[in-house]
Amino acid sequence: xxxxxxxxxxxxxxxxTTAATGVLAQTEVTVWHQEQVxxxxxxxxxxxxxxxxxxxxxxxxxQVQSWGNIYQKLPxxxxxxxxxxxxxxxxxxxxxxxxxxxxxxxxxxxxxLDEEHGFIEQAVVPYTDDGxxxxxxxxxxxxxxxxxxxxxxxxxxxxxxxxxTWDELLSAAETLTGDRTFGIGVxxxxxLATDQVLYSFMAANKGQELFAEDGSVAFDTPDNVExxxxxxxxxxxxxxxxxxxxxxxxxxxxxxxSVAMAIEKGQYLSTFESASGRPASDLGCAPVPVxxxxxxxxxxxxxxxxxxxxDPDRRxxxxxxxxxxxxxxxxxxxxxxxxxxxxxxTEDGATDAWKQAEALxxxxxxxxxxxxxxxxxxxxxxxxxxxxxxxxPIMAQNLMSQVVQRVVVGDESPADAVAWGQQQMExxxxx
Amino acid sequence: xxxxxxSAQAANAETDAAGPKGSAVVPVRARLGRxxxxxxxIWLALTIALPLGYCIWISLTNAxxxxxxxxxxxxxxxxxxxxxxxxxxPFLRSLAWAIGGAIIQTLLAAGAALLLNRRFxxxxxxxxxxxxxxxxxxxxxxxxxxWMLNADFGVVNHVLQSLGLIGRPIDFLGDxxxxxxxxxxxxxxxWFPFMTLLILAALTRVAPEYYEAARVEGAxxxxxxxxxxxxxxxxxxxVVGLLGTLWSINVFDIIWLTTKGGPLxxxxxxxxxxxxxxxxxxxxxEASAMSVSLALFLLVFAYCFIRFVPRGATEQxxx
Numbered sequence: 014x015x016x017x018x019x020x021x022x023x024x025x026x027x028x029x030t031t032a033a034t035g036v037l038a039q040t041e042v043t044v045w046h047q048e049q050v051x052x053x054x055x056x057x058x059x060x061x062x063x064x065x066x067x068x069x070x071x072x073x074x075x076q077v078q079s080w081g082n083i084y085q086k087l088p089x090x091x092x093x094x095x096x097x098x099x100x101x102x103x104x105x106x107x108x109x110x111x112x113x114x115x116x117x118x119x120x121x122x123x124x125x126l127d128e129e130h131g132f133i134e135q136a137v138v139p140y141t142d143d144g145x146x147x148x149x150x151x152x153x154x155x156x157x158x159x160x161x162x163x164x165x166x167x168x169x170x171x172x173x174x175x176x177x178t179w180d181e182l183l184s185a186a187e188t189l190t191g192d193r194t195f196g197i198g199v200x201x202x203x204x205l206a207t208d209q210v211l212y213s214f215m216a217a218n219k220g221q222e223l224f225a226e227d228g229s230v231a232f233d234t235p236d237n238v239e240x241x242x243x244x245x246x247x248x249x250x251x252x253x254x255x256x257x258x259x260x261x262x263x264x265x266x267x268x269x270x271s272v273a274m275a276i277e278k279g280q281y282l283s284t285f286e287s288a289s290g291r292p293a294s295d296l297g298c299a300p301v302p303v304x305x306x307x308x309x310x311x312x313x314x315x316x317x318x319x320x321x322x323x324d325p326d327r328r329x330x331x332x333x334x335x336x337x338x339x340x341x342x343x344x345x346x347x348x349x350x351x352x353x354x355x356x357x358x359t360e361d362g363a364t365d366a367w368k369q370a371e372a373l374x375x376x377x378x379x380x381x382x383x384x385x386x387x388x389x390x391x392x393x394x395x396x397x398x399x400x401x402x403x404x405x406p407i408m409a410q411n412l413m414s415q416v417v418q419r420v421v422v423g424d425e426s427p428a429d430a431v432a433w434g435q436q437q438m439e440x441x442x443x444x
Numbered sequence: 445x446x447x448x449x450x451s452a453q454a455a456n457a458e459t460d461a462a463g464p465k466g467s468a469v470v471p472v473r474a475r476l477g478r479x480x481x482x483x484x485x486i487w488l489a490l491t492i493a494l495p496l497g498y499c500i501w502i503s504l505t506n507a508x509x510x511x512x513x514x515x516x517x518x519x520x521x522x523x524x525x526x527x528x529x530x531x532x533x534p535f536l537r538s539l540a541w542a543i544g545g546a547i548i549q550t551l552l553a554a555g556a557a558l559l560l561n562r563r564f565x566x567x568x569x570x571x572x573x574x575x576x577x578x579x580x581x582x583x584x585x586x587x588x589x590x591w592m593l594n595a596d597f598g599v600v601n602h603v604l605q606s607l608g609l610i611g612r613p614i615d616f617l618g619d620x621x622x623x624x625x626x627x628x629x630x631x632x633x634x635w636f637p638f639m640t641l642l643i644l645a646a647l648t649r650v651a652p653e654y655y656e657a658a659r660v661e662g663a664x665x666x667x668x669x670x671x672x673x674x675x676x677x678x679x680x681x682x683v684v685g686l687l688g689t690l691w692s693i694n695v696f697d698i699i700w701l702t703t704k705g706g707p708l709x710x711x712x713x714x715x716x717x718x719x720x721x722x723x724x725x726x727x728x729x730e731a732s733a734m735s736v737s738l739a740l741f742l743l744v745f746a747y748c749f750i751r752f753v754p755r756g757a758t759e760q761x762x763x
Binding site for chain 2: 084085087088091092109110112113114201202203204252253254255258262265266269271405406409410411415418419422423441444
């Protein structure tokens, strides 16, 4: 074998080795999320697989967590340096996790995405603090009023004219309450579910801000006392088990026809026909009714993704994946992880591919309503573009739902309960 | 006499001969034993002492669950948790939970064990089947009872209403008047089979002759129970009383999964309060101080229990 041949073969071997090493050097990007339902995991995996196949620099891997244990699991992971590269989040969780010091600002990246896709304001503001954006908005969730049109009709109410004001809501609930049915079902457990419904009513009655401009707690207001009194009246027209209700029970009760109305997010759409045995046309939706001098609003969650690595390669991989998800052709697949619950929060995100998906197609009016209602969305402690650190423990302790419990199951006066809530929030703020 | 004396001398001679030889062998065996036991002892020391020591250290700092550098604050966390008025309620509920649970579980377990100790068709199946509630995972127990007790579609309310015992459904887990006793009963339902098994094991040691003798002497059923049965199972009840109380006070899962400490904190026991302080208020230092305080209380309780509560007689003493 000549020297030339040997050199050629050696060169070829080196090239092959380099190529193989290149494949092996693919950067792994780990994603932690808290969507434990199997269809959501499967749908996420479809998008991840599509991303992994679209390029060979990065490989995204999802690891499913739960909201029940993420607060315990993430800090030790950070301490051990094995935190995920992407952590799915909601605004108040972001506030808490930022204390770990590993959350990376994504301001420039979000600005680039905004130029390309156009985020709605409600999506970005909750993640804005200290002049930076701390998470990439990925999907939205909004609460609306769900009602059973067939039950409205049976009770002599116009199913095409759902209640728009508090007076109308109360009147309709009274009319719809019978021997075996209840006009409405509002939760009263110590839970985030109760926090959310109460806040939707607070926001619709000028109580969207938990903090005053100077940062002090502004929960004990006449408006919020009025809201709690209204909530108490609705609770009286609800089933007796609401002290234990969270998210599933109002939905089950609406599907079963034991309650005629409920305030919740869009997860009601995809299972209504199969769970209720009724046609899709029996499910109605409307904006959350407002008080006499209130404004249209309801709770809105911008679900985001924090980037938690400062490694340039991993960060680039994380950004590439999130940019891939928000591309309209991929976004529809991603949002269909939970049809109706996961809403687009970009201007080009509400594609026909998403709207006309089999699960959403029969509910076009409600889909449009939720997208529209998203622009009226509010979130406690996150409406001003600056964040009070106390909102993390306030939400984690479910203080608002504890106020509801004091009124609904503890028979405390709304004024006393709201004063108690103010005191608890002030304590959280002082910490 | 002389023969006996010779034998004794011979025995002493053997003992003397074995003495020096034995004393040389035993330490070697002992050293070998210690060597074999060393790995597990080191492992236990590491897995118990290190976390405990770390917990004590954290309780002396202002550690936050979500990070930051903890700063030494001395006993400030202990002063806070013992004086801010938020621990008294959970502590008293923990005591009520442990005492109430112990009474209910002991009564259920003793009754079940006495029944299962009798001969009847299907006795073996019943003895196995009774363990079902204990072997199923806690999460299953919690959801099972949440569904059965549900005020809107639960079978318990349905039965009670069908029998005319209640007019309106009761929200057993959401009503402040019912939640605590309901969760206590659910926990008792989960744990009493374990106690049943222990008591049953003790009962099987009682020879039928004792019962026959008592009957021949004209003892009533109550006298048979108090004079024969109870003395035999008392040592088991002693162990169950000690361990059961320690386990019971530390129960967190079933409470969290059914009520999350609500409604209106009515089921918030010490473990729940500690969890909330650590992972909802993020005050890890204070939560650790609560944990250490509870551990100290349980140590004192265990010492007093062992020191003052009679363990019960041995079989020979009973006889």
